[in-house]
Amino acid sequence: MAGWAKKDDALIGRIDRLLATAPVRRKNFFGNTAWFLDSNDLMFAGAWGDGAIARVGEETTVKLIEAGDAEPFDPSGHRPKREYVLLVAQRITEDDTLLCWLEKASEFVSALQPRASRVRRR
Numbered sequence: 001m002a003g004w005a006k007k008d009d010a011l012i013g014r015i016d017r018l019l020a021t022a023p024v025r026r027k028n029f030f031g032n033t034a035w036f037l038d039s040n041d042l043m044f045a046g047a048w049g050d051g052a053i054a055r056v057g058e059e060t061t062v063k064l065i066e067a068g069d070a071e072p073f074d075p076s077g078h079r080p081k082r083e084y085v086l087l088v089a090q091r092i093t094e095d096d097t098l099l100c101w102l103e104k105a106s107e108f109v110s111a112l113q114p115r116a117s118r119v120r121r122r
Contacts, residue, residue, distance in 0.1 A: 004030050004031045004032070004075065005031075005032060005048045005049030005051075005075075006031075006049055007031060007032050007033070007047070007049075008047060008049060008050045011047045011050060011051075011052065011089075012033045012047050014095065014098065015033075015035065015045070015047060015052070015098070015102070018095060018098060018099050018102060019035060019102065022106070023037065023038040023039065024036060024037055024038060024044075024106075025038060025041075027043075029043070029046050030075060032046060032047050032048055032049070033046060033047045034046035034047075034053075035102075037106065037109055037110055039110060039114075040109070040110070040112060040113065040114035040115065041114060041115050042055075042109050042112055042114070042115055043055060043109070044102075044105040044106050044108070044109035044110075045101070045102050045105045045106070048073070048075070048086060050088075050089040051071075051086050051087055051088045051089050051091075051092070052086075052087045052092055052098065052101065052102075053073050053084050053085065053086055053087070054070075054084065054085055054087060054101045054102070054104065054105035055083050055084050055105050055108060055109055056083065056084075056085060056104055056105055056108050057083050057108050058082045058083050060104075060108070061082065061083060061084065061085050064085050065085065069091075070085035070086060070087055070091070071085065071086040071087075071088060072085070072086065073085055073086040074086075087101055
């Protein structure tokens with residue numbers, strides 16, 4: 001298994017500031033941080049080391065990676081996540097650029113159905 005990316009507190013703070021008035025919740029995500037929409041409890045963005053991840057859908061992910069605008073998000077090192085892209089630190093140095101990515105991800109995820117509740121067995 002690949003080693004998890006180390007947390008970048010400065011990036012997390014930037015994303016927190018950009019999402020300060022948004023209806024989102026922050027949660028831990030494999031030693032890093034992710035943001036979930038309140039409306040459907042689905043993850044739309046996260047911090048991964050000094051880069052950010054955005055859930056933009058499978059079709060958009062393929063286009064962005066092929067165009068060289070984003071990297072595949074592959075936290076395990078053997079199976080990239082189909083709907084997520086990794087935005088390396090150099091691509092998100094400006095807050096406006098990072099906010100644009102967060103908005104794209106939020107728009108995509110807000111159109112998805114809420115996560116189904118899991119039934120726990122006893």
